[in-house]
Amino acid sequence: MPAPHEIEPRVLPSLLVPGAPRLYAACFLLFAFFLLPLVVMLAGRSPLEAGAALVQGAAGNPSRLAESLSKTIPLVMTGLSVALAFRAGFFNIGAEGQMLMGALAGAALGAKAQWPAGLVLLGGALAGAAWALLAGVLKVRRGAPEIITTIMLNYIALQLVAFAVQGPLQEAARTQPQTDVLPPQSQLPALLPDTNLHAGLLIVLACAGVCWWLLFRTERGFLWRAAGANPLAARGAGIDAGRQTLQAVALCGALSGLGGAMEVAGATKQLGMGGFGYGYTAIAVALLGALNPLGVLPAALLFGMLDAGGKAMERTAGVPSVAVSVVIGILIFALAVAPRLRRTN
Amino acid sequence: MIPMEIFSWRDMALPMMLTALAFAMPLLLAALGELVGERAGVLNIGLEGMMLGGAWAGATASFAAGSAPLGLLGAVAAGMALAGVFALLTITLKADAVVAGTGLNLFALGLTGTLHRALGERWSEVRSATLPEWVFALIGAVLVPLLWWGLKSTRPGLQLRAVGEYPAAADTAGVRVSRVRWRATLFNGALCGLAGAFLSMSHTDSFGENMTAGRGFIALAIVIFGRWNPWGALGGALLFGAAEGSQFFLQSKIGTTFYPLLLALPYALTLLVLAGFAGRSPAPAALGQAYER
Structure with missing residues (x-):
């Protein structure tokens, strides 16, 4: 069996992971950020004003910084989920759906059953794991490409949430498509009063x-990486690659699901219609973090600030927050052409 | 007993079939484009993004020029431009196809969304010059047999398939692998642009943010379901079109509470189809792999 360092599958540039070509990654980041003003100008707005609104909204005062940190929490969870799955050879575009299912389970256990917060989070993690395993089993047993199945599961999860918040889980008042607010014992305690920043921050640090x-x-992680780097070679070395993939997929689903439950129990405190979007940003988070759980933390913080700043930019400077997707897309392009990020199949 | 008049030809069956056909059109066009690309070994999961580009450009160009054909041209150009970005990244710079495709989807979503809102403020309301749906149906009806014959029995078709199955051998035989893949990718972009134009210039008369709603991914599944054959893609597109179209007819019967479950139907069908068909499918051998001499 090869030594662990020999099967390092893809080394990505990252700003913070030691040993990676930092300069290269920094150049791409700068490039992406210089592109945002261009997009803003395309939208017919002043880049200076929009930039000021972005920075102000991301870190202008303690409460804005708390908002950025609260957006970082779900991005760490989904980023970890995507990074772990990539390492195990599973292209998880389904973090969004897994997160939605975790949020749905959390809302059901919290707002409806009024269970304590610990069980709410556990239920969310289990729901996310089950949702991810659907795609995992389809890939391992039936050869269905996860790129498509995970996306389909995202859309199905979105509709299940829509059904639940208009049907069985709708608030007692039955006016809005949303659940009741979670009772205090089901909520995660706030870290800072009057902000969305909650105790989930400590959980994500532990998870990373x-x-x-x-x-x-x-050894388990080694086997996962071996199965992801080269399933054929792993099989030759006597590793059951399918089994390793399924284990990793279950864990990555649990991470996303936990992220969803924390979002409901900590930040929004109820579940409404519509998706989170964090699951898609997570792909950029994972890539920028060099598929390393510790690299995911700063990458998620960056995108958390972009997210909070983007929303503020939309409110004050009138630049649609979807403009941030352009930057994320270009960042992914840049990371994709980075040396040594090649498919090993 | 179900009253027979519900199933009368004129009131139910014919409109249902026409609706299925209409919903099948964008899926068919995008799937045919991807099919050609994949037979050349290019796995492009950015269909969604290229369709969005086509939908936005079609609506905007047809409104600005006041002409539907010019709008169509704009949609094709936008699809090809986005495909060109993808080809540059994956064929020329040898980037990972799945990562690049994911980037393309996000990039196009953000760009079309931003531009749409910016222009919406300037021009108040962008209404497309529309084309009747049969125009797109005609394009699809011509393309299916044409592509089937072209891939099977022509010299460029053979070269394209060789590039997708065994690029090294094709290269040795004098086929320019990168050029063939570039062309196949641009063709894919053109058809996805048309598919997007159908959504914004025919099915409706305006662009909406993220209006493709996963159709690009359903088209990817249709390619697998159709076993990389244009006739199979036609069958798959009609099946999914029927699943999507049935929502309109069942909506009144099922009530608003359960309506979201009905909306999930095409996606669930995609999962079932992939579970049944993906493993046994004859995918091109070099699909998604960058070629280096």
Whole structure:
């Protein structure tokens, strides 16, 4: 069996992971940020005004910074989910759906059953894991490409949420398509009063640490990476690649699902219609974090600030927040052409 | 007993079939484009983005020029431009196809959404010059047999398939692998642009943010379901078109509470189809792999 360092599948540039070509990654980031003003000008707005609104909205005062951090929480969870899955050879575009199912389970256990917060989070993680395993089993047993199945599961999850908040889980008043507010015992405590920043921040730090340890310091993580780097070689070495993939997929679903439950129990405190969008940004987070759980943390913070700043930019400067997607897309392009990010199949 | 008049030809069956056909059109066009690309070994999961580009450009160009054919041209050009970005990244710069395709979808979503809102403010209301749906149906009806014959029995078709199955051998035989893949990718972009134009210039008369709603991914599944054959793609598109179209007819019967479950139907069908067909499918051998000499 090869030594762990020999099967490092894809080394990505990252700003913060030691040893990676930092300058290269920094150039791409700068490039992406210089592009945002261009998009703003296309939208017929003043780039200076929009830029000021973006920075102000992301980190202008403590409460804005808390908002950025609260957006970082779900991005870490989904970013970890995508990074872990990539490492195990599973292109998880379904973090969004897994997160929605986790949020749905969390809302059901919290707003409806009024269970304590710990069980709400556990239920969310299990729901996310089950949703991801659907795609995992379809890939391993039936050869269905996860690129398509995970996206389909995202859309189905979106409709299930829409059904639930207009049907069985709708608020007692039955006016808006949303659940009741979670009772206090089901909520995650706030870290800062009057902000959306909640105790989930500590959970995501722990999750990132555990994921890093699992992936790089345990035999299990080694087997996952081996199965992801080269399934054929892994099979030759006596590793059941399908089994490893399924384990990793279950964990990545649980991470996204937990992220969804935390969003409901900590930030929004109720579930409404519509998707989160974090699951798609997570792909950029994972790539920018060099598919390393510890790299995901700063990458998620960056995108969390972009998200909070983007919303503020929309409110004050009139630039649609969807403009941020342009920057994320270009960032993914840049990371895709980075040296040594090649498919190994 | 179900009263027979519900199933009368004129009131139910014919409109249902026409609706299915209309919903099948964008799926068919995008699937045919992707099919050609994939037979050349190019896996482009950015269909959604290219369709959005076509939908926005079609609506905007037809409104600005006041002419539907010019709008159509704009849609094709936008689809090809986005496809060109993808080809540059994956064929020329050898980037990972799945990562680049994901980037393309986000990029196009953001760009079309931003431009749409910016122009909406300037021109108040952008209404497309529309084309009747049969125009797109005609394009599809011509393309299916043409592509089937072209891929099977012509020299460029053979070269394209060789590039998708065994690029090294094709290269040795004097086929320019990168050029063939570039052309196939641009063709894919053109058809996705048309598919988007159908949505914004025929099915409706305006662009909406993210109006493709996953159709690009359903088209990807249709290529697999149709076993990389244009006739199979036609069958798959009609099946999914029927699933989408049935929503309109069942909506009144099922009530608003359960309506979201009905909306999930085409996506669930995609999962079932992939579970049944993906494993046994004859995918091109070099699909999604960058070619380096």
